Amino acid sequence: MPTYEYRCAQCGKEFEQFQKMADEPLNECPDCGGRVKRLISSGGGLVFKGTGFYATDYKSGSLASSGPKVDSSGTEATSEKTPSEGSNTKSAKQASEE
16 A cells, blocks of 8 residues: 655644545544645666666676576586586597507
C-alpha cells in the first residue's frame, strides 16, 4: 500500500497515512479536525541488491566483476583447458623426434 502525505490547512501539521490506492483521500486533520490536502511526493527509490542482475547495471567495475563468469548456457565458464580440450596436433619439433 502506498504512503500518502497530507498537510492540514488550519494547524499546518504534516503527516503520512498508509492507504489503498482505491481509498478516498482524507479530508480531516487527526489533531485539530481542520481540512487537509494531499501532497504530491517524490515517492521511494527502487534498489536491486544481490545476485541475478545484469553486470551492466552497476557503474563500478568491482561490483560487476565480483561474481563468477557464466556462459550463455548458465554454466560457470572457466579459462583453463582440460587435457581433452588441448591441441591434438604436434609441433614440428615433436614430430621430428619420433
